[in-house]
Amino acid sequence: MSVQENIRTLDSHGIAGREIARRLGVSRDAVTKYAGQQDYSPKPPAPVARPTGSAMTGFEATVEKWLGEDQRRPRKQRHTAKRVFDRLVAERAFTGSYSPVQRFVKKWNALHRQAGEGFTELVWPAGTAQVDFGQAEAIIAGIRQVLHIFVVTFPFSNMRFVQAYRGETAECVCHGLRTVFDLIGAAPRHLVFDNATGIGRRVGTKVVETKLFGAFKLHYRSESRYCNPYSGNEKGNVENAVGFLRRNLMVPEPEAATLQGLNAVLMARCMALAEATHYRKGLPVSELFAQDVAASLALPGVGFDPVRYESRTADKTGNLLIDGNTYAAGSSFHSRTLTVGLRHDVVEILDEHATPVRSFPRAFGRQTETIFEPASLLPLLVTKPGAWGHSQLRPLVPEPVRDWLDKATATNRRRLLNAVDAASGSAGFDAAINAADLLIQRGDIPEIAALGMLARRLADGATPAAENVDLSVYDVFTTDIFITVNTVTGEIA
Template sequence: MDLYRKVRLACAEGMSQREAARHFNISRDSVAKMMAFSVPPGYRRTAPVKRPKLDGFTGIIDGWLEGDRAVHRKQRHTAKRVFERLRDEHGFSGGYTIVKDYMRERERRGREMFVPLAHPPGHAQADFGEAVVVIGGVEQKAHFFVLDLPHSDACFMRAYPAATAEAWVDGHVHAFAFFGKVPVSVLYDNDRCLVAKILPDGTRQRATLFSGFLSHYVFHDRYGRPGKGNDKGNVEGLVGYSRRNFMVPVPRFASWDAFNAYLEEQCRRRQADVLRGQSETIGQRLARDLAAMADLPAAPFDACDQATGRVSSQALVRYKTNDYSVPVAYGHRDVWIRGYVDAVVIGCGGEVIARHPRCYDREDMVFDPVHYLPLIERKINALDQAAPLAAWDLPPEFATLRRLMEARMTKAGRREYVQVLRLLETFDIDDLHAAVKTALHLGAVGFDAVKHLVLCRVEKRPPKLDLDVYPYLPQAHVGTTSAASYMSLLSGDVA
């Protein structure tokens, strides 16, 4: 810069450019440039770079790179690999640098440009993200639903074991309940849980469950271009923000409900933030979003996948590769199935006959031991080998009751023990456990005694056992006192 000033000053005082070049020991072209520009203009290319050795091969390179679009990004051509193939397969005699420069320039020209968007109030975007969590002591992958309101940047998150269709719908149901309103529209990608098929004219054929959900809440669904996540850039960014800020370090919770309660609290706390470029908090801008949104319907949507099945000879119904038990009385009958994110409900006709926690493993069996007790009572020799009872963790008093019953009546005692277990068809485990402990304390080891005691506990009345039913119990005989004996005491005589 100092040389620029000196040359320009000398020429301004009457020195010619030729004299200035000689005086400052620089070229006349440099002097001319210094007189044309007050500061160094930097390097300026006025004509495209000529690559005579590469020009005949650019079509080949373009073909390879276009073909890379159809393969995994980690197996696409690098500049080094393109150079090697040109040299080995096509006799290219140029250097690696011109190949690398051409590929860099080609990539720059192909980069997409974007238009800044304005988001009116009342509209939303939705997506799923993934993160590693520890639930109940087990490390696993969580799929978390995110709904974003771009106008206010308010959000809602909820985590699930899998990103199924029912998880998509359940996430919306909880999000709408969280905000207390229904958005005017929601923008999605083309997830197969939502879109069954994209028709040739670009319209979407919606999945069955999602279509019913849209009909219930009556809002517009919009979709981005396939493979273009930037079409819903707000929620895409929120997925990353949530993972970095709410799930670092790795979240550890006792249950999914506890984890989701934590995520919901983070969403509420975030509403107090003022984001870059804004003068209002998220909560203040959320008020405009809510004013533009619709009211909730009278009842929430039943977010479940519906299917039908048939009960097998082992009292099992298959749903999503897993088998769930039903009472043996419904064997070989047609049933309906409702798959919720956390439960599987099975019914026959208008009656619910079984309810199980949802299993996300594959080819597993989910038993309720109570379902098999009527069959085991008839086939008592299967008691110790019944798979549904193998992992049944009963209180130790039940084992004591069985031992005493078998010691007294052997096989009949085992059958009576199963009858005691069948009381779980009517009563809960806590009440039956208390009745068994009381029966053991009283020495009343029998089905009738336990049934009587559990009924008294449920009905909140004191137990009164009829000991005539239990002739093997020790009995105490108390003589009846005559009323005349009391009369003699009153008169002073001794009876």
């Protein structure tokens, strides 16, 4: 564990700051800093120049992989520091000297002399949770989907929780754990996983965790343990719970309008299971679970934000490649280096000043088409109206608007697209395009002022009248009026 994690773990056990500093050999200021820090959520990288790193910067993961693979080899056939240096020069174009490589290998070997990481416990104390994923089908918005069901169990009480996700990423794991923590009002002291699913990977006897999950553990002061690969018996409680919850909560396949709605139903059903009696202890699960909560850690004042930030450079069309899928930031961002925030359900794109500029539903699996926000295509089409015929936007607009734009001159096409672009900024793309549709169907000219005002009304939920207005009531003001003036008194008759 890192020094920060050790400090927060000892602090969670009630050990005084002076004693923590003595045990860990750190300053009391460091203890105060890390024990008192409330929020370990990842932050977007600040737009500052990166400092110069050591000669090993960028090569650490490669060397760690080679040394980790050595754990499965005979001792006399493992990498020496000299062999690591020679391979780096030959295979990775390493330009540094031998000394930093030697120091890195020596330090790594000193830290990894003790083999056999991971824990096998057959008697689980209160305040310990087991975590695993399974798969099940559900119907979301009328579409049958295979979902990844995230299960958290407390083996002491046999309390079980489940949430459904579209993937098994570290963001999904951290979001699912935070959802459970917020619901029960506490964080388990120990989290038991199998082969680091979604949050890392096991190489030999070494478990390499993701940075996001490392920050999550620091935030909640929880400790993690990992079973041996293919040893499901070491966390049999959650293995059984995955099948139990799938059979009892998802047969027949549940239906919901959204994934969030499905998760709300699943969580309510899990809470109902707490009224059952423990299969061995003969007490209500809810009563035993109260002991689990009492043995867990108090939540920090700030909830963890499970987001992973990465840097991406947009291509000449303003597209970004993220997890194998293409997302359109917009043509104005072409060739710029942007920051991407990855959450369990959303991909957020930030500019060089960490200001959000686009947000998309996160896609899991390979998508053949570019994922884009329709409004992001409008500025380029205003500049190049001739591209309308082959634009990705064309199939998305209503037929009256599409036909009007197809037949319009370049000038009129630019005017309408500019009006929709202007209205999208204040009312949203859907309201703007619906306003253009209504104006065209009425035979009106879709000018910027009229379209923007109608789009804002639609966005506010006001439905304009479709029928023609009877103007005959104003005819009385157009009839002839005779005025008589008394030349003596000046009175008007």
